[in-house]
Amino acid sequence: MCLAIPGKVIEIFEENNLKMGKIDYNGVINKACLAYVPEVVTGQYVIVHAGFAISMLDEEEAQRSFEAWDDFADRIREEGYEVTSAPLSDKKRKESDK
Amino acid sequence: MKYIDEYRDPEKIKSILKEIETEVTRPWVIMEICGGQTHSIIKNGIDQLLPKNIELVHGPGCPVCVTPLELIDQALQIAARPDVIFTSFGDMLRVPGSNKDLFKVKSEGGDVRIVYSPLESLKIARENPDKEVVFFAVGFETTAPGNAMAVYQAAREHLKNFTELVSHVLVPPAIKALLSSPKNRVQGYLAAGHVCAVMGWSEYEPIAEQYKVPVVPTGFEPMDILSGILSVIRQLEKGEYKVDNQYARAVSKNGNEAAQKIINEVYEICDRKWRGIGVIPASGMCLKEKYADYDAGKKFGVSNIETHEPEVCISGIILQGLKKPIDCPAFGKACTPQHPLGATMVSSEGACAAYYRYQRFKTNI
Numbered sequence A: 001m002c003l004a005i006p007g008k009v010i011e012i013f014e015e016n017n018l019k020m021g022k023i024d025y026n027g028v029i030n031k032a033c034l035a036y037v038p039e040v041v042t043g044q045y046v047i048v049h050a051g052f053a054i055s056m057l058d059e060e061e062a063q064r065s066f067e068a069w070d071d072f073a074d075r076i077r078e079e080g081y082e083v084t085s086a087p088l089s090d091k092k093r094k095e096s097d098k
Numbered sequence B: 001m002k003y004i005d006e007y008r009d010p011e012k013i014k015s016i017l018k019e020i021e022t023e024v025t026r027p028w029v030i031m032e033i034c035g036g037q038t039h040s041i042i043k044n045g046i047d048q049l050l051p052k053n054i055e056l057v058h059g060p061g062c063p064v065c066v067t068p069l070e071l072i073d074q075a076l077q078i079a080a081r082p083d084v085i086f087t088s089f090g091d092m093l094r095v096p097g098s099n100k101d102l103f104k105v106k107s108e109g110g111d112v113r114i115v116y117s118p119l120e121s122l123k124i125a126r127e128n129p130d131k132e133v134v135f136f137a138v139g140f141e142t143t144a145p146g147n148a149m150a151v152y153q154a155a156r157e158h159l160k161n162f163t164e165l166v167s168h169v170l171v172p173p174a175i176k177a178l179l180s181s182p183k184n185r186v187q188g189y190l191a192a193g194h195v196c197a198v199m200g201w202s203e204y205e206p207i208a209e210q211y212k213v214p215v216v217p218t219g220f221e222p223m224d225i226l227s228g229i230l231s232v233i234r235q236l237e238k239g240e241y242k243v244d245n246q247y248a249r250a251v252s253k254n255g256n257e258a259a260q261k262i263i264n265e266v267y268e269i270c271d272r273k274w275r276g277i278g279v280i281p282a283s284g285m286c287l288k289e290k291y292a293d294y295d296a297g298k299k300f301g302v303s304n305i306e307t308h309e310p311e312v313c314i315s316g317i318i319l320q321g322l323k324k325p326i327d328c329p330a331f332g333k334a335c336t337p338q339h340p341l342g343a344t345m346v347s348s349e350g351a352c353a354a355y356y357r358y359q360r361f362k363t364n365i
């Protein structure tokens, strides 16, 4: 139930005295309440749960974790690493998404 | 999709797995609190990719699973009233009460409607002034801002025909209850990312300190979960125990203060019974006296509730991390997602449903 997904704010408006927005989830557009992210502006990403944006996505922090993971990836490229149970190939993902 | 697909990169996943493998020297037991994480772990086979000496156990973080049976029965009684439109998130409709579920009430003529946001219930209330509109307000801290806003907004608009049947639960008291149990095996926690997005992570610091356990706020994608596990393992191996936020793109130390303000305006802390576990002190939220007019429990005073839980179901023990779904004799036999005996088989975030859906039967574990 705590599923929440990131989407991009593409329009901001008011409804029944609440700050609301249209959110683009990769082409699927839906409405969400933005009352809890009062500072958000169009073009920014928010994390939406049950019709409410509960958090703004911090793009710098996202970048920071990518950099840490890139370092790990560089290391295995140098050291080599074979895992027997091939992790999360696209095929497996598609099957489990069904 | 941006901010999702990048967290599923197979090469990076392999590299985090390798880091974990390099760090781990001893067996460790880690609990992921959140049912959304349980689902992601089982779906992606993360537990099977990890070194054998890391055991993941699945926590009680599925609101559908822990909503007490009495409350489900109460919901069923209210939903059956001819003057009521009963609204709920979709995943509550199939949760078995003592002898039926909300779908059954609907098929018997009850006006039961699925909403995606509690604000939709308000809209239904505005459009149906001659009906009583009840919203089934269940959930953890993640869902509380929206559910609180619905009441706050109803009061602002002086809506007289909207109420909530509230069964909110809180994560930190549940972690404390599990850690205080003499049967506890869990040595480190992945904290639920979206709960922390609302509440922040500072409330976990005293828990990490008191029980000497690492607590790591973690996201939901495979790379998020593996980074969470890596942080817990690194700490355990070094004998450290701190809160290490691994979901910084969504979670800050103090959380969403605007949301906390409305939650605290509308709800207050109360004792709460957890299905399968029992009463945990100060582990829930109820409507404040000031908002008593919006309390469906008070408005519809329900009576004669006698609950019956199937004896075979061990979901309470599973939710405490002491057993796995495959240890249940009914798993995949008498109990399936089509005919669930317990709530953990209903919600896609319940451990039993995740094991069933991704075919974790005894033979392939």
Ligand code: SF4
Binding pocket: B312, B313, B314, B315, B318, B325, B328, B329, B330, B331, B332, B335, B336, B340, B341, B342, B343, B344, B345, B352
């Ligand atoms: S498999 Fe069914 S009966 Fe067994 S613990 Fe899970 S929900 Fe309960």
